[in-house]
Amino acid sequence: MIRTLFSSRSRKVYDFHGGIHPPERKALSNGTAIVPGPMPAQLILPLNMHIGAPAKPLVEPGERVLKGQMIAEPSGAVSAAIHAPTSGTVSAIGPRAIQHPSGMDAICIVIDTDGKDEWIEHAGVADYTERSPGELVDTIRHSGIAGMGGAGFPTSIKVNLGDHQRVEELVINAVECEPYITADDRLMRERADEIIAGINILQYLLNPRRTLIGIEDNKPEAISIIKRACKGCDIDVRVVPTKYPSGGEKQLIQLLTGKEVKSGQLPAQVGVVCQNVGTAYAIKRAVIDGEPLLSRVTTLTGEGVSQPGNMEVLLGTPVRDLLLHGGVDPDNIGRLVMGGPMMGFTLHNPAVPVVKTTNCIIAATLEELPEPPPEQPCIRCGSCADVCPANLLPQQLYWHAKNDDLEKAQHHNLMDCIECGACAYVCPSHIPLVQYYRYAKAEVRQQAAEQVKADKARQRFEARQARIEAEKAEKEARRQARLEANRKKKVETSAPSVDTVALKQASLEASKAYKAAVKAAKAAEAEGAANINELKAEVDRLKAEADKAKAAVRDAKDAGPAAAPTEDRVGNLKKQVGEASTAYKAAVKAAKAAEENGDDNAADLRAKADELKASADKLKAELRDAKASAPATTAAAPQADPMADLKKQVGDASSAYKAAVKAAKEAEENGADNAAELRSQADELKAKADQLKADLRDAKANAPATPTPAPAAAPADPLAELKKKVGEVSSAYKAAVKAAKEADENGADNAAELRAEADRLKAEADHWKAELREAKASAPAPATPKTPPAPTDTPKAPETEAPQALKAVDPEVAAKRQKRLKALKTAYNMAHKQYKEAHAALERGERNGDIPAEELNAMERKVDKLKGKADVARDALDALVEEAKADIRAHTGKDLKTLKLEAARAESALADKQRELEQQRDNASEVNLEALSSELQALEAEAQIARMALKQAVEEQGLQD
Template sequence: MNAQVWDFPGGIHPPTNKRQSTGSPIAAAPLPKRLILPLAQHAGSPAIACVEVGEHVLKGQMIATPGSAISTALHAPTSGTVVAIGEQPFPHASGLPAPAIVIDSDGREEWAPLQPCEDFRNENAPALLERIRQAGIAGLGGAGFPTAAKLAARAQDDIHTLIVNGVECEPYISADDMLMRERAAELVQGIEILVHILQPEQVLICVEDDKPEAIAALQAAIGERPFQLRAVPTKYPSGGERQLIQILTGREVPSGGLPADIGTLCVNVGTAVAVADAVLRGRPLISRITTLTGAALARPMNVEALIGTPVGELLDFAGLDRGKLDRLIFGGSLMGIALPSLDVPLIKTGNCLLAPTRDELPAPPPAMPCIRCGDCALVCPASLLPQQLHFFALGNDHEQLHAHNLFDCIECGACAYVCPSSIPLVQYYRAAKADIRELQLKQQKAEHSRLRFEQRQDRLRREEERKAAERLARQEKAARARETQDTAVEPAQSIIERVKAEKAVGNAPDDLKRLKIEASMAQVALKKAEKQLATHDTPELQAQVADLRAAAEAAKAALAAAEATSAPAPAPAAVPVANDAALKKAKIDGAMARAQLKKSEKAFGENPTEEQQATLQQLRAEVDRLDRLQAELQAPPPAAPAPSDGEKALKAAKIALAGKRAELKKAQQAGADEATLAHLRQELADAEQTLHAAEDTSGKPAPDLVRIEKRPVDAATRAAKTELAYARADLKKLEREGAPQEQLDSARARLEAAERALANPPAE
């Protein structure tokens, strides 16, 4: 009791006015018919309702879970029925409602099952902290910070001093004083639990020296325990956390810091008793001791009231004379707030209800201009400059308010108490703090929105890059496919076909064998090119097919001449073979024409232009012509009349002439001598004479050669139409895929160029 104590700067000594409410023991408030339980009775996030309207609840049952790590649970103070969940009156200076759970009492006070922990020493710290958190305990000294979050100090915080705060310095409030007098043993139990959790080096229990009854009760309850009871000088606001730490240790909590930063932790005596109830008896925080005082009450007292009880019912229990009541203050006369209604409920931080008359606490006179007396700076316990803070608050100069440590102000009201100009300084500070917090919240939201926008833009950019890469890959793949299609016959396949042709020839003579192989390879190449042309109709493939068809016909003619030389007898199947080849060619041409028509119809769309309609009509006419030709070739051939003797002689002369030509050509290639060549030339001349004589005697008329040039569409026009169809199809594809604007512009320019080329063909 005689240990050294220090002092803090400033402070005042207002009248205490505590004896009015300490003359009788703590009374039990009557059970109200309806309880209003706000979800935000503590610092941090509001609790989250876990019951529904119409649900029956038991006393001590959890009705709202903690909303975050900095939050507390909420429990039913009595058994009854949940009748509403929504906006209800709330004890705040603004008078605005707040979300709450409303319970109608059934009067039975039926408890929910409790889970006490009689031997807390066998529990580890995290388990005890969870019990405290689930019990819904918040600081009962007025700040309302969740106790479990406060006790869960970081590992690097070396908490060497636990301070139990019984310094109830504000005028009129005596709830903690009466608690220490009547429940000192329960307070010591709570301190032992806190020591088990925190393992501090020392425990300091602090009481003002004007409370001898509380000091005596605590000394008896502490006994031989290593707890130090300290009596501190009576001075306002010595009960402030930072001021009390400075009184006991001589050290200041750094600006913007926490007591844990200097190894201390401060807990209110009411909070310590609630911890004992939660751990040893399993009871959640559903009631608290509240001072009812003021000259408008007939019986000032301290009551243990259920959380959620309407304050009007508590004041009526203390004998409220509503005619004398000037205003209702929630808290003490210096730090309390005026309530707009008696319908608001008692909450966990409600340590006092002050009902003064006009004579007891007269309204302050109108504020006068500041006279720069400096009294406010002399009494400030945080060594601030209240006068400067007032000027900066009036000018909304947030930068200067930060520079002058506005948030170190504990809003004790000492500066306003001594101000000769009656300036409500604390109100200005509270408003400035609220403005700064609101601005910071908006800045945080704006920064969060900016980050989300930038992340979205990055995500869209990456997605666009991915799509562009995929489109480029598809285009490269299509280009490689077109290059592959331009090759009529693959080397490996041509080798396979050549080997097959050689095997089919067998043991034929060398020249005939070679000619058959060449004809077979030419036919295979032609078939492959025609197949590719039917799939991809391009001017390049059309020219290639024409060249291959000419080469195949030449190879077939050479083979026929060689076979005629080796086998003079006429082949009866010559006409059917020719008809089969013409029929096959007609089928291929028809397939190609139909493919071109289908492709053009798809490229031109549903509303083709007049020029496109003309092109489609030409393509349809070509398809009809090829269909008729195919039908004619598929008809059975008419029976050929028996050849006459003259015709037989003419045919034999033609075969003989072809054989003589082949013999002469072979001899020339073999390098025969001139005599042999002269003999062969003479035989060739004789064969020609024989052929002329056979033509004269055969009776067949001479052939009437008529040259017909069929040009339905010239090559330039066909190429221009094809380019126009491809340009239009590529543009539609890019539009469907959502291609970049640069590619769309390039495709539109290509389409316009193709339309101009078709409309203005080059002069021949």
């Protein structure tokens, strides 16, 4: 009847795919006029009532505000302002429960109302056509208007299109298709003239070719009143058939214009802008009356409400107060829903406030909205695809979302789902399809955000690597040019006229002057002297001179005759190594003292120590090369010296390792911040000591039985080269680890890059270590009996192909990994504990409001820094665990989860068989009992094998903890 009444006066209406017809239940609340809502004692205003960035607070706790005063400003392009709905005092700014299905907390401004409802001075615009569109857009933005019928997109963005975008149709959404909700229906019946005034403002801003209002045919009174209000206007009222979800933006555009907004497109890209009638009403009040968005019409309905209807509710009103005002009996409520029954969500906390998008509160009895039945397996009936208004394949999306196959879900246009719930409504298996889609969408967005961060980190890393390579190339070019110049000078003089002794003396004097300047600069810095910058500049100048003098000495040695001075060069290098090591130890001591005292220059001192260590390592390498190239004067000396040197190095490394272990234990007992760093340093020293011990064993094994040096020289050369390569890469890896740790502690932006570089160097070091092990294994016969540790550590050695896979497991790598796992776990636990304590202190400070803003900002920065530190430690720990799991998969052919599952299944089957045997022990025959006993023994053997396989895999990869 209604469709016949309006069909002759309406233009053509198109259709969209799918849709359903749930019970409307609108008669509960559409028969009474809009009434004012309650004035609560406290208003709770979330800073994110809209899509986009949360607003930025402009008030402080204790400050009095007036009605209409802006208390939070937009903080980005996509954001909206928030205003005080009434006068009162700001009592708190902190986390409160907000409008979210999970009941999550977010920052809110809490206002204690005073009941006076005092306004700020405000005035509207009598003739808005006298203002430019840009001025009106600013008015809408600072009035805090967001879409009031859907997701809450800031209105100022939708009415501020570029000059290149032509608006063909302005569509006003008055469909209100979801059951129970009648807020827009009553608004059109009672305030039609003001809605049309708001639409006229939108026409002035957008200049559309035509304006269409879409209303469902189940609202005859609203249709009649809106048509009367549109007389004399270029506004076309279109009546659409009642079908859910005809109020969806894309579905309504297709109904009224026949245009289909394609996947990934926005309505503006097809020349359409869509606004809700409530939004148009809010725009009129903001522009003409000068009133920001302070309230909205909300439907309070359901069989649990004694007086259902529509109220104009202040934003921030707790749902609890609204229910009390509407005469709702809490004992009679089975389910409380914010929004409609199709796209709304259950409220578990009635303290949640009413926000700009809250169009309905349903207080339903348990019989009215019962809990959904249990989920059953999909029967592939295809009903969901028949009713999907977005023309998707919900069944395929369900399978892909359930299996975390996000790529295939996106291929099936997951992001086009409007989450209307039509598919779940008709599903005979009661599968909550929308919940699966929401989960998959959140995962896709998270992955996209992480990919953006990873791309930025990769770009920074690549730029840094290119910069480092360029610096290395430039440095090498300068060195080559210097050497070439020295060679030319040597050719010109044709005689070694360079005074090497004088150059050495000059180098020593320059080094002494540099050390004295460094000492003076440290003393001046400790005393806070005013000339500290001049002293530092002098230090840099003297360092450059010392480096130049050292380079001159090296060039003189390179250019001089390579005859007798070898012994002198070895002695000089030993002296330089001793000086460099002493300087490095002093720098490490100074850096530790600065870190313990919390000095600002701690990072600089640590970096200086790393530089000195690199310099000392370089001198040690030169010393080893000089010794290797020294002439063999006697048969006994070359064999005795390296053995003695190696023994001394092993003793020094072992002593340093024990001291580091002691320091790490004391730091862990005292709860010091650098405990993890000390533990890591101890692990590095142990690795160094183990390497030196291995070198000593190899040297002993390769030592010839007779004084003839020739046989020992041949097999020693390839191992020496490999050992040297392992040492160089290991040193680079340790330096990278230290740099990454310091970056993590300081919250530097390049922390992820440094960690990635450290992982790359570790992989390279492991590669060369494996090469070294293979070289040792293939060494000549005299060395083979002394290097069989790998096979003895393997748990099984049958004559099958299995031991070949197990031989690749390195017990030393597993032990080192376990130690590193413990260190990372300790570091993460400490960092996470510090972060939680700092976060709790920050929340207390924000809640109590007794801490200055500057101190709160400092606390917030500290919280962010500690969280970043904990996240880095956690990521490193997860990466190491994943590495161990990958090794398990490589060595066993099964992943850790499969091994655990097999062990659990074997244990479960064993327990079931034991229970069965106990139950039948008194009643079954001896034959049956004997059969059960044999089955039990077989299951025990299987369980033992599964346990041993899991234990072996875990222990081999260092995952015992």
